[in-house]
Amino acid sequence: MNYLTVYWKRYRIRFLLAIFFLSLEALSDLLQPALMARIVDQGIAQMNMPQIERYGLLMLLITAIGAVCASMRNILSGIVSQRFAQDLRQDLYIKIQSLPQSGVDQLGSASLITRLTNDVTRVQTFANGLMRIMVKAPLVGIGSLFMAIHLNARLSLVLLGIAPMIASLIVLNMKISYPFFRNVQLALDRVNRSMQDYLSGIRVIKVFNRSDYEQERFQINNKKLGHLSSSASKVGSIFSPMINLSVNIGILAILWFGGIGVNHGTMQVGSIIAFTNYMMQLLFAIMMVNNAFNMLVRAKASVERIGDVMNHESDERFPKKTNQKLGCENRGALHFRDVTFSFYKNQEPVLKDIHFQVKPGETLGIIGPIASGKSTLAQLILRFYDPDRGEILFNGHDIKNYTEEELRKKIAIVPQRPLLFSGSVIENIRWGDDQASNESVYQAAQIADADHFIRLLPHGYESLIGQGGVNLSGGQKQRISIARALIRKPDLLILDDATSAVDAHTDKMIRCRLRQSLKSMTCVMISQKVSSIKDADQIVVINGGRIEAIGKHADLLTRSSFYREVCATQLSDGGVQHG
Numbered sequence: 001m002n003y004l005t006v007y008w009k010r011y012r013i014r015f016l017l018a019i020f021f022l023s024l025e026a027l028s029d030l031l032q033p034a035l036m037a038r039i040v041d042q043g044i045a046q047m048n049m050p051q052i053e054r055y056g057l058l059m060l061l062i063t064a065i066g067a068v069c070a071s072m073r074n075i076l077s078g079i080v081s082q083r084f085a086q087d088l089r090q091d092l093y094i095k096i097q098s099l100p101q102s103g104v105d106q107l108g109s110a111s112l113i114t115r116l117t118n119d120v121t122r123v124q125t126f127a128n129g130l131m132r133i134m135v136k137a138p139l140v141g142i143g144s145l146f147m148a149i150h151l152n153a154r155l156s157l158v159l160l161g162i163a164p165m166i167a168s169l170i171v172l173n174m175k176i177s178y179p180f181f182r183n184v185q186l187a188l189d190r191v192n193r194s195m196q197d198y199l200s201g202i203r204v205i206k207v208f209n210r211s212d213y214e215q216e217r218f219q220i221n222n223k224k225l226g227h228l229s230s231s232a233s234k235v236g237s238i239f240s241p242m243i244n245l246s247v248n249i250g251i252l253a254i255l256w257f258g259g260i261g262v263n264h265g266t267m268q269v270g271s272i273i274a275f276t277n278y279m280m281q282l283l284f285a286i287m288m289v290n291n292a293f294n295m296l297v298r299a300k301a302s303v304e305r306i307g308d309v310m311n312h313e314s315d316e317r318f319p320k321k322t323n324q325k326l327g328c329e330n331r332g333a334l335h336f337r338d339v340t341f342s343f344y345k346n347q348e349p350v351l352k353d354i355h356f357q358v359k360p361g362e363t364l365g366i367i368g369p370i371a372s373g374k375s376t377l378a379q380l381i382l383r384f385y386d387p388d389r390g391e392i393l394f395n396g397h398d399i400k401n402y403t404e405e406e407l408r409k410k411i412a413i414v415p416q417r418p419l420l421f422s423g424s425v426i427e428n429i430r431w432g433d434d435q436a437s438n439e440s441v442y443q444a445a446q447i448a449d450a451d452h453f454i455r456l457l458p459h460g461y462e463s464l465i466g467q468g469g470v471n472l473s474g475g476q477k478q479r480i481s482i483a484r485a486l487i488r489k490p491d492l493l494i495l496d497d498a499t500s501a502v503d504a505h506t507d508k509m510i511r512c513r514l515r516q517s518l519k520s521m522t523c524v525m526i527s528q529k530v531s532s533i534k535d536a537d538q539i540v541v542i543n544g545g546r547i548e549a550i551g552k553h554a555d556l557l558t559r560s561s562f563y564r565e566v567c568a569t570q571l572s573d574g575g576v577q578h579g
C-alpha cells in the first residue's frame with residue numbers, strides 16, 4: 001500500500017479540509033436533538049414562547065451552518081477523489097508501460113484492464129466515501145453516545161451493553177467477506193478476458209460458426225462471477241439484519257426503561273425523544289460503519305491488485321545513458337552467438353544454440369515449421385526478452401549496451417499481425433516518425449507498394465482508418481505497417497511474416513523495391529513462404545528451436561530435408577526451382 005503515500009501527500013490538505021467540514025456537519029447533526037429536547041421540555045411543556053423562538057432560531061442557524069459545511073465537503077470530496085483516481089490511473093498506465101514483456105504475460109492483459117478501470121474506480125469510491133460518510137459515521141456514533149450519556153447516564157448502560165456486540169459482528173463480517181470480494185475481482189478478470197478474446201477474433205468466430213460456443217464460454221465465466229458476487233452479498237445480507245436487530249433491541253429497551261422513568265417522574269418526555277433520536281443517529285452511524293467496512297473490504301482487494309502492478313519490477317534492463325563508445329562502423333550487422341532462450345525457468349528452451357551472422361546490408365531469410373521459434377528470435381533482437389545463454393551483437397556491439405530508445409530507433413519490426421490505430425492513413429504511417437515529411441511518407445508507401453491503393457481511397461492519405469484497420473484488407477494493413485517501419489529509416493528491418501496476406505506478385509515487388517531503395521539496410525525476413533526468402537543472401541532453417549541449416553537457396557536444397565520438402569510443396573511449378 002506504500003504506493004498510496006504519494007497521493008496522500010498530494011491531497012492531504014484538501015482531504016483534511018473536507019474532514020473538517022464533515023466534522024462541523026456531524027456536530028450540527030448532534031446538537032439538533034438536544035435543542036429539540038429543550039424546545040419540548042422548556043418551551044412546549046411550560047408554554048414558554050420566547051424559549052421556543054430562541055431555541056428554534058438557534059436550531060435553524062445550526063442547520064444552515066450544517067448545510068453549508070455539507071456543500072463544502074461535497075465539493076472537496078468530489079475534487080479530491082476525482083483527481084486522486086485520475087492520477088492513480090495515469091501512474092498505473094505508465095507503470096504498465098514500463099513492465100517487462102514477461103510481466104505483462106504474467107499479469108495478463110485482461111486483468112491489467114480490470115485493474116486500470118474497475119479496481120481504480122473501487123478505490124476512488126472508497127476515498128470519496130471516506131470523506132462523505134465513513135468519518136462522519138464514527139463521529140456521529142461516538143458523539144451520539146456521548147450526548148446520550150450526558151442526557152441520562154443510567155439509560156446509556158443499555159447502549160454500552162449493545163455496542164461491543166455490534167462491533168464484534170462488524171469485525172466478523174469483514175473477516176468472512178474479504179476472500180469473497182477478492183474472488184469476485186478474479187472472476188471479473190475472466191469475464192473481461194473472454195470478452196477480449198471474442199472482440200479480437202470476432203470474424204474468425206463468425207466464419208467458423210462458433211458464436212454459440214463463445215457465448216457458452218462467456219456464460220460460464222459470467223455465471224461464476226454472478227455466483228461469487230451473490231455469495232459475497234449474501235454474507236453482507238446476513239450480517240446487516242443481525243446488526244439492525246441488535247440496535248432495535250437497544251431502542252426497545254430504552255423506550256421501556258425511559259417510559260418507566262417518565263412514569264416515576266425521573267425523566268422528561270423531551271429527553272426521551274432526544275435519547276431515541278440519538279439512538280437513531282447511532283443506528284445510522286453503525287449501519288454506515290458496516291457499509292464502510294464492506295466498501296473497505298472491496299477497496300482493500302482492489303488496492304492490493306493495483307499494488308501487485310505498482311510493486312512489480314519495471315523493465316530496468318536497459319542502460320539509462322547512451323554509451324559513447326557505440327560507433328557505427330558495422331551499421332546493420334547482426335550476430336547471434338550461441339543463443340539459448342526459454343520463456344519460463346526450468347522449461348525446455350524455445351531456442352537452442354542459435355548461431356549466425358548477418359553482414360551490413362544483407363538480407364537474412366528465416367524459415368521453419370510453425371512454433372519453431374522464429375518470432376521469438378525476432379523478439380530477442382528487440383530485447384522483449386533476454387537470452388538465458390549466449391549474446392546478440394548489433395552494429396558490432398552487445399544489444400545490452402544500447403538504451404531502449406537507441407535500440408528501438410535503429411531496429412524496426414513489422415509484426416505478424418499488423419497493428420493500426422484509429423486515425424488517417426498518413427497519421428498511421430507517420431506514427432513511425434512524427435517528424436517525417438509528406439514526401440518521405442509517400443516514398444515509404446511506394447516501397448511498401450501501398451501508395452497506389454492509398455491514393456485510390458476516398459480521401460487518399462487523409463482517409464480514415466477504423467479501429468484496428470477494420471475498413472482495410474489484410475494485405476493493405478500489412479503494407480501500411482511496412483511503410484510505417486520504413487519511415488523510421490532503421491539500420492535493421494525485421495519483417496515477421498509481414499507479407500503473408502499479400503499476393504505473390506506484390507510480395508515480389510515489395511522485396512525488389514526494398515533491395516533497390518534501401519541498399520544499406522539489413523533485413524531479417526521471417527516467412528512461411530519459400531518465395532519470400534529464396535533470394536535472401538542467407539537463409540536460416542529453424543526447426544524445433546534449433547538451426548537445421550544455413551545457406552543460400554541452392555545450398556539448402558541439398559542440405560536441408562525440411563527446406564527441400566517445403567520447396568517441393570510450395571513452388572508453383574510443383575518441383576524444385578534452383579537459384
Ligand SMILES: Nc1ncnc2c1ncn2[C@@H]1O[C@H](COP(=O)(O)OP(=O)(O)OP(=O)(O)O)[C@@H](O)[C@H]1O
Pocket residue numbers: 105343350368369370371372373374375376377416
Ligand atoms: N509469450 C510467450 N510465453 C510462453 N511461450 C511462448 C510465448 N510466445 C511463444 N511461446 C512459445 O514459443 C514457441 C515458439 O513460438 P514462436 O511464436 O516463436 O514460433 P514461430 O516459429 O514464430 O511460429 P509461427 O510460424 O506459427 O508464427 C511456441 O511453442 C510458443 O508456444
